[in-house]
Amino acid sequence: MRRALVILAATLASLAVVALVVYLVFTGPGDIPAPSRDLATLTPEAHAELVQAGEYVARAGDCVACHKSPDGLSLAGGTPMETPFGTIYGSNITPSPSHGIAGYSADDLYRVMVYGIAPDGRRLYPAMPYTSYHAISRADNDALWVWLMAQEPVARANRPAELIFPFNLRPLLAFWNLIYRPAPPDQPNSGLTAADEDPLERGRYLVEVLGHCSECHTPRNLAYARQSDAHLQGYVIEDALAPDITPAALARRGWTAGDLARFLSEGLAPQGVMTFRMFPVLSHSTKYMTPEDITAVAAYLMQNAPAASPPLPRLEAITENPEGHQLYLGLCAGCHGAEGEGQPFGSVPLRSNTSAMFDNPLNLVRIIREGIPARHLTGFQRMQEMPAFDDRLEDAELTALVNYLRQRWGGHADELSLEAVRDIQE
C-alpha cells in the first residue's frame, strides 16, 4: 500500500515536471518575422499611407465589434462576449499608457495577433480570435499597428473576465494553445496591403484570417475550440444560430455569389437582412470593404458551389396548417405580404428568407418573439422596426405560426412540437 502511494506520488510529481517543462519550452510565442519596413523612420506621407491601410485592416478584421465600449467609443473596450464558461469583455486597445496598448511595439502586436500572448507573457482568452488572425501578414500587422497608435487614447479601465473555475486560470491556456493554436503558415498571404493577390486567395484571407468568420460559424468542441472537420458548418453562439455557410449549404438556401456580395455590402439580400451579431459586422466591417474585396469574399465562400436551389414554396401549408395561415395573414401579411413578397425599405420578403429554412428554429422563434429594431444599413438602405409579438402569441399560436413559415417557405414538411418551440429561451 505504502509502495503504491510512493509510485503515485512519483508519477504525479513527474507529470507536474513534464507539464512545467512543456509550459516553459513549448507553449510560448513562436517566431516573429522581421517588420515589413522600418516603422521608426516613416516620412509623414508614408505614415499617412500606413494609417489609411491600417484602418482598412482594422475594418476587415472587425476589431470594433468586440473592442468598442458600451458607450460607443470604438476601441476603448468593454463589449461583453458570452461563452458557456462565463463572460469575457473586449479590452481597451486605444494607445492609452495607463489602460491601453501604448507600450506595444509592432512585434508585440504581432505576438498578440498570432500567438495570443501579451507583452507581459499573459495569455489571452481565445475569444480574441488569434487562432484565425494567426495567418495575418506582417505588412498588415504593421499597418494595423501604425493605425492603432494614431488613434485617440481613452483612459478607460479594462473589465476583468468573469469566468468559472478552472477556466479563469490563464496559464492553463498555454496547454490549450499547444493543442489548438495553429502555427502561422510558412508562406503567409501577402496581405491586404499588397495589391497583386489572386482574388480567390484574397477572399480566403479575408474570410479565414482577418474576417474570422469561422469563429462564430464553425461548431466548437468540448474544449471550445473550432472543429476543423466541420469548418463553417454553423453553430449556435450567443443565443443565435450562425448558419452553415459552406458553399453547398448556401446554395441550398438560394444564395448566389451576387446575393452574398449584396448582403455583405448592403446588409440586405433576397435571403434576408443582417440580424443578431451580423448587424454589427455590417456596421463596423463589411460595409466599408471595397467592391473588389466583397466580390472576393463572396467568390471564396461560394467556391465550387452547386447552382442555387432554394426550397420551393409549398402552398399545401395553407390547408395543412390553417391556424398558422390565419395568424400569418392577421399578424405578418400586413408588412410581409400575403405571398411573402415584403416591401422595399420596410420589411423583408419571406418567400426567399432563409430563417425559416434552417433546421434549427432558434432564429425564427426569437425574431417573432423579440422583433428587430429599425435598421440603418448601408447608404440610404434601411428597414423598419419589426414589432415583438411575444405578448400577442400564446405558445401554441407561436408554434403554429413557426411551423407554417417553415412549411410554406422553409422547405420543411415536418412539424415542430409545442415543447420544441416553447423551450427556446428568450
Add this chain to the structure above:
Amino acid sequence: MSDSMLTVSMRINGSDTEPADLPEDLMLLEYLQEYLNLTGTRYGCGQGVCRACAVIHDGANGPEVIAACITGVAWANGRSFRTIEGHASRDIEGNVTQLTAVQQAFLDHFSFQCSYCTPGFVAAATALVERLEAAPVARDAVEETVLNALNPNICRCTGYVRYLEATRDVILSTPGLTTEEVAERDAQP
C-alpha cells in the same frame, strides 16, 4: 389581394358587426374605413410605424394599442376594438355630447394642429389611462410612463410636448391612477 374569402365578425365600439365575407388578407384599417365607414382611423405609413392608425384592442390582457394598418381581419376576427369614433359619449342621434378627459385635455392643451395623428394619440393615451386604473404608478414615474406609452406615435406638427403634457395632466388629476392618490384616498376615514 387574395381570392380567398373569410367570414368575419368583430365587436367595434361596443357593437357586433354583421358577419361579412372579406378577402382573407384584408387589413383591419381598410375594413373600418371601406366597409364600416369609420374613417376617423388614419392611414399613415402603412407599416405599423407611425401609429396614425392605432386603435384599442380590448383583449384578455386588458386594453392595448395595435396598428390597424398591419393587423389583418384574420386576426381581428372575433375580437373587440375601439376606434376614435367610440370614445366620446353620444346622444341617441349620434351627436357627441361629452368628450373623454383625454380628448378634452388634447383640446385644452392645443396638442395638435393638422390632427392627422390625433386618433392614434387618443387611443394610446386612453389605453394608458385605463391600464393605470388597474395598475397605478407613483406620481414621480408618470412623466416616464407617459413618454413610454406615447413614444411610438409620430406627430409632425406640434412636437409632442403638448400631447405629453395633456396626458400627464389627465393622469395626475384623475384619482386612482397614481399610487400616492391611492394612499391618500385610503387614508381618509
